[in-house]
Amino acid sequence: MYHTDGKENTCTLQGYLIGAGPSEQILDRSVRKIINGIAFASKIISREVGRISLSDLLGEAGGTNVQGETVQKLDIYSEKIICDAIEKTSSVCCMVSEESEDILSFKDVAKKGDYVLLFDPLDGSSNIDVNISTGTIFSIQKRVTPQGTGTIEDCLQPGSSQVAAGYVLYGASTMLILTLGRGVVGFTLDTSIGEFILSHPRITLGEYPGRAYSVNEGNYPHWSESQKCFIRTLKGLEGGEVYCGTSRYVGSLVADFHRTLFKGGIFAYPADSKNPNGKLRLLYEASPVAMICEQAGGKASTGEGSILDVVPTDLHCRTPVYVGSSSLVDLADSFLSS
Numbered sequence: 282m283y284h285t286d287g288k289e290n291t292c293t294l295q296g297y298l299i300g301a302g303p304s305e306q307i308l309d310r311s312v313r314k315i316i317n318g319i320a321f322a323s324k325i326i327s328r329e330v331g332r333i334s335l336s337d338l339l340g341e342a343g344g345t346n347v348q349g350e351t352v353q354k355l356d357i358y359s360e361k362i363i364c365d366a367i368e369k370t371s372s373v374c375c376m377v378s379e380e381s382e383d384i385l386s387f388k389d390v391a392k393k394g395d396y397v398l399l400f401d402p403l404d405g406s407s408n409i410d411v412n413i414s415t416g417t418i419f420s421i422q423k424r425v426t427p428q429g430t431g432t433i434e435d436c437l438q439p440g441s442s443q444v445a446a447g448y449v450l451y452g453a454s455t456m457l458i459l460t461l462g463r464g465v466v467g468f469t470l471d472t473s474i475g476e477f478i479l480s481h482p483r484i485t486l487g488e489y490p491g492r493a494y495s496v497n498e499g500n501y502p503h504w505s506e507s508q509k510c511f512i513r514t515l516k517g518l519e520g521g522e523v524y525c526g527t528s529r530y531v532g533s534l535v536a537d538f539h540r541t542l543f544k545g546g547i548f549a550y551p552a553d554s555k556n557p558n559g560k561l562r563l564l565y566e567a568s569p570v571a572m573i574c575e576q577a578g579g580k581a582s583t584g585e586g587s588i589l590d591v592v593p594t595d596l597h598c599r600t601p602v603y604v605g606s607s608s609l610v611d612l613a614d615s616f617l618s619s
């Protein structure tokens with residue numbers, strides 16, 4: 282990564298986290314270790330994603346997860362790599378992963394950890410066999426119980442209390458997007474030196490012209506009338522302004538949200554008659570994405586209120602999701618909460 286004056290950008294993720302970067306934040310050592318652990322694991326996952334067609338990690342693992350979805354070998358591999366990296370930090374009292382029904386904890390080190398890590402090891406993995414972007418999503422919460430191995434109470438906290446959230450996008454390049462609750466920054470993996478380098482010091486989600494809406498419109502027949510009317514209104518089919526003249530949908534949350542974060546617009550995964558609470562999981566998909574979105578100046582709603590205010594009822598509970606430019610999320614709310 283080069284500046285226009287030819288100087289090389291040398292702010293690494295590690296440097297940023299210890300306050301050597303432009304943020305000058307003093308961050309709890311344990312949070313730093315967890316983020317570094319995820320970054321390390323993601324480099325290995327990125328390597329495997331990049332050569333998946335040549336690898337025996339391609340294909341289904343031969344089972345379904347707690348949500349009844351097909352599990353890929355790379356889902357299991359990614360979860361294991363992340364768990365191994367996080368165990369070494371001795372910083373978490375327990376973890377929640379999309380691929381595991383129950384709370385995960387490490388026998389010997391769980392009692393030492395002050396934090397809970399909630400993560401989706403490889404989001405969008407159904408796209409892996411067609412070389413489409415996937416991602417790792419993570420959320421870090423401070424434990425609420427005083428000591429011992431973490432409990433369900435430590436895991437079921439609303440998004441508003443997240444200490445940090447982020448995702449790694451395995452795309453044309455691998456990027457780590459992070460919020461520590463004071464804005465959003467982005468790092469790009471320089472594979473020649475194996476380091477995440479600060480490439481986007483301040484990411485803001487604007488109200489750009491030519492904005493896109495991003496939703497699986499194949500679900501249209503299953504949507505409520507208000508949801509149908511909202512999408513028709515975005516397109517100008519209800520007689521007013523055309524809010525979104527373009528549609529973009531990858532089917533990988535990290536990729537669809539990343540585009541929305543950088544270019545404006547709205548991403549939605551609404552409730553429908555097949556999925557009354559939508560498809561996306563609150564703890565390790567919706568909440569971290571919502572925190573990033575709001576920290577970048579956008580909004581994140583269930584259609585009836587802020588995603589960050591939703592109190593989880595179980596580890597894998599789902600929520601409808603509307604994230605993106607504030608004006609468009611407000612418009613969604615005006616249809617859906619009526």
Ligand code: AHM
Binds near residue numbers: 404405497532537
């Ligand atoms: P996954 O966690 O099993 O990969 O499922 C979540 C993914 C998201 O990445 C994406 O937004 C959504 O599922 C796409 O669902 P659909 O194929 O119904 O549009």
Ligand code: MG
Binds near residue numbers: 379401404405566
């Ligand atoms: Mg997922």
